[in-house]
Amino acid sequence: MFDEKDMILEAKHVTRRFPASGGRELTACQDINLKFYRGKTLGLIGESGCGKSTFMRFLVRLDVPTEGEILFKGKDLTKLKGEELRQTRQYIQMVFQDPSGSFNPKMKIRDIICEPLLNFGRIKPSEKDVVARKFLEAVELPGDFADRYPHNMSGGQRQRIAIARAIALEPELIIMDEATCALDVSVQKTIIELVCRLQKEKKIAIGFIAHDLGLIQAFAHQIAVMYLGTIVEILPGEDVDKAQHPYTKALLSAVFDMNMDFTKKIESIDSEIPSPLDVPSGCPFQTRCDHCMERCRQERPALTEIKPGHEVACHIFGREE
Amino acid sequence: MLEIKNVTISYQDRPTVKDFSMSLKEKEIASLVGESGSGKTTVIRAVLGLLAGGGRVTEGDILFEGTSLLKNTPDQWRRLRGTDISMIFQDSGAMLNPIRKIGDVFVEYIRTHENMSKGEAWKKGVEMLERMRLPSGDNIMRSYPFQLSGGMRQRVGIAMAMTFQPKLLLADEPTSALDVTTQAQIVRQMMELRDEYGTSIIIVTHNLGVAAYMSDWIIVMKDGRISDSGDRDAILNGNHNDYTRKLLEAVPSLGGERYV
Numbered sequence: 001m002f003d004e005k006d007m008i009l010e011a012k013h014v015t016r017r018f019p020a021s022g023g024r025e026l027t028a029c030q031d032i033n034l035k036f037y038r039g040k041t042l043g044l045i046g047e048s049g050c051g052k053s054t055f056m057r058f059l060v061r062l063d064v065p066t067e068g069e070i071l072f073k074g075k076d077l078t079k080l081k082g083e084e085l086r087q088t089r090q091y092i093q094m095v096f097q098d099p100s101g102s103f104n105p106k107m108k109i110r111d112i113i114c115e116p117l118l119n120f121g122r123i124k125p126s127e128k129d130v131v132a133r134k135f136l137e138a139v140e141l142p143g144d145f146a147d148r149y150p151h152n153m154s155g156g157q158r159q160r161i162a163i164a165r166a167i168a169l170e171p172e173l174i175i176m177d178e179a180t181c182a183l184d185v186s187v188q189k190t191i192i193e194l195v196c197r198l199q200k201e202k203k204i205a206i207g208f209i210a211h212d213l214g215l216i217q218a219f220a221h222q223i224a225v226m227y228l229g230t231i232v233e234i235l236p237g238e239d240v241d242k243a244q245h246p247y248t249k250a251l252l253s254a255v256f257d258m259n260m261d262f263t264k265k266i267e268s269i270d271s272e273i274p275s276p277l278d279v280p281s282g283c284p285f286q287t288r289c290d291h292c293m294e295r296c297r298q299e300r301p302a303l304t305e306i307k308p309g310h311e312v313a314c315h316i317f318g319r320e321e
Numbered sequence: 322m323l324e325i326k327n328v329t330i331s332y333q334d335r336p337t338v339k340d341f342s343m344s345l346k347e348k349e350i351a352s353l354v355g356e357s358g359s360g361k362t363t364v365i366r367a368v369l370g371l372l373a374g375g376g377r378v379t380e381g382d383i384l385f386e387g388t389s390l391l392k393n394t395p396d397q398w399r400r401l402r403g404t405d406i407s408m409i410f411q412d413s414g415a416m417l418n419p420i421r422k423i424g425d426v427f428v429e430y431i432r433t434h435e436n437m438s439k440g441e442a443w444k445k446g447v448e449m450l451e452r453m454r455l456p457s458g459d460n461i462m463r464s465y466p467f468q469l470s471g472g473m474r475q476r477v478g479i480a481m482a483m484t485f486q487p488k489l490l491l492a493d494e495p496t497s498a499l500d501v502t503t504q505a506q507i508v509r510q511m512m513e514l515r516d517e518y519g520t521s522i523i524i525v526t527h528n529l530g531v532a533a534y535m536s537d538w539i540i541v542m543k544d545g546r547i548s549d550s551g552d553r554d555a556i557l558n559g560n561h562n563d564y565t566r567k568l569l570e571a572v573p574s575l576g577g578e579r580y581v
């Protein structure tokens with residue numbers, strides 16, 4: 001599917017458990033295996049609380065997994081310390097849903113964009129003005145925005161600033177956590193177009209978290225579907241309509257689309273997602289699945305390749321032992 | 322049943338919504354779409370006389386079943402709200418009192434509108450919750466809002482709003498905070514209300530897919546004015562209005578345009 005020599009980051013058997021009240025444990029991520037490739041976007045999709053942010057936070061070392069390793073160009077990120085960690089960090093950047101939280105409101109845009117570059121000694125203070133203008137242009141904003149403060153901007157403009165700051169360090173991987181979901185659709189579209197253009201120019205790998213399948217399939221090269229802390233399906237971005245896992249299919253049928261058949265009856269799953277404190281043994285989706293068999297209650301299905309680039313964790317497709 | 326005639330709505334004497342008109346018949350669903358700040362919330366709050374921040378209707382009229390709502394006394398509003406006209410918000414959880422159990426709030430709400438014993442009101446509450454396909458209504462009545470998921474709280478909000486079978490339901494982004502599968506549940510429930518009780522609905526949403534699926538009429542707003550309106554077909558397939566076309570093109574669509 002992808003060229004293995006383009007792989008820049010690999011998560012192997014990553015699990016994260018949080019302590020919860022009453023001495024219990026909450027499993028936010030369970031045995032996750034994913035690969036990120038140069039110049040390609042991995043879209044991570046799933047409903048709120050399924051563990052998407054928890055996973056992506058490991059990649060920028062905001063957290064470390066309980067088990068498993070994260071190999072970035074051969075080095076295990078979970079074990080890096082001190083100067084080596086600091087140096088590695090510049091190559092993996094993150095953009096959040098609301099960037100204002102990560103901007104110092106008293107700083108001008110010029111300083112917001114240049115701060116990381118100064119920290120890593122990549123530029124001299126005297127170069128700030130030229131550099132800020134260059135990156136503002138790269139995200140299609142006027143150069144004089146360098147003198148503004150973040151609160152004098154719209155949500156879409158602030159998101160462009162966050163992207164400008166992230167690309168300034170020339171990272172190899174950018175993680176975007178629901179980075180467009182607070183924006184109006186027309187603004188979202190311009191941001192996605194910008195990200196796709198920058199990705200092509202600079203061969204950046206992108207990890208994009210979203211809960212909207214329609215959005216993800218518009219630009220992801222591979223899509224990973226997460227449910228209750230596990231990856232239940234991985235498929236090529238252009239093949240969403242060929243999804244096989246019952247959960248992915250349920251997500252698809254819940255999308256309201258302008259091209260849909262408006263006389264179609266809504267088939268919604270009425271039951272609630274189980275709490276991550278009580279993940280059932282066996283298949284995590286068993287309590288809401290129409291195809292649940294005895295085996296699904298006993299044994300957790302593993303991701304199985306059904307076609308190149310398409311893996312499904314479901315006993316309907318699993319090989320018999 | 323509802324007629325909004327050339328209405329201008331102002332906050333602190335600054336006109337925000339200008340020359341807005343629409344009408345709605347029984348059993349019809351209309352949606353208000355448009356970018357944030359275009360005035361959608363202002364319009365539906367005006368219908369319910371609940372404008373925040375000193376907002377006022379400064380021109381035009383709003384008629385509900387032939388009578389102007391603008392001259393309502395506080396007492397008339399009390400009788401109308403929650404019975405003939407009710408509203409659901411983006412997060413009904415925020416409307417529920419966090420330190421009181423759902424059941425206490427629900428029973429009190431029922432008893433302010435109808436002369437009933439506490440026991441009867443409790444039973445009615447449970448019945449409404451179960452109609453919203455919430456499992457074990459009794460259990461939910463005994464819960465605090467924080468013990469429920471966002472989708473469950475939203476269904477509690479709808480259950481309360483539907484208790485007195487309102488003729489008109491106003492819904493302000495009722496699914497925007499919800500996941501897609503929960504959104505589908507809520508959309509289905511609103512459609513069932515229309516089919517079973519004949520409720521007319523105005524829904525504000527930024528999800529054009531939801532608007533298209535639910536609505537007989539779609540009104541596109543821009544900068545406080547109606548930029549385009551018509552039945553679903555005219556809006557989706559008409560190619561007369563540039564702004565509408567731009568808005569529609571920006572919506573990612575399954576099997577639609579890909580950027581890579």
Ligand SMILES: Nc1ncnc2c1ncn2[C@@H]1O[C@H](COP(=O)(O)OP(=O)(O)O)[C@@H](O)[C@H]1O
Nearest residue numbers: 018026028047048049050051052053054055276
């Ligand atoms: N620091 C933490 N301590 C305890 N539980 C957490 C922590 N971070 C996340 N969780 C829990 O882990 C689960 C997954 O959360 P998250 O990764 O934020 O989900 P998503 O991003 O998919 O919405 C949730 O149940 C959440 O409450």
Ligand SMILES: Nc1ncnc2c1ncn2[C@@H]1O[C@H](COP(=O)(O)OP(=O)(O)O)[C@@H](O)[C@H]1O
Nearest residue numbers: 332337356357358359360361362363364373374
């Ligand atoms: N309480 C208020 N006081 C003053 N201005 C307000 C108030 N509420 C909304 N506005 C203004 O009215 C305009 C329309 O807002 P709103 O109706 O909330 O739009 P929408 O719901 O379409 O996002 C915005 O410019 C907003 O700033």
Ligand SMILES: [Mg+2]
Nearest residue numbers: 052053054177
């Ligand atoms: Mg998250």
Ligand SMILES: [Mg+2]
Nearest residue numbers: 361362363493
């Ligand atoms: Mg609004």
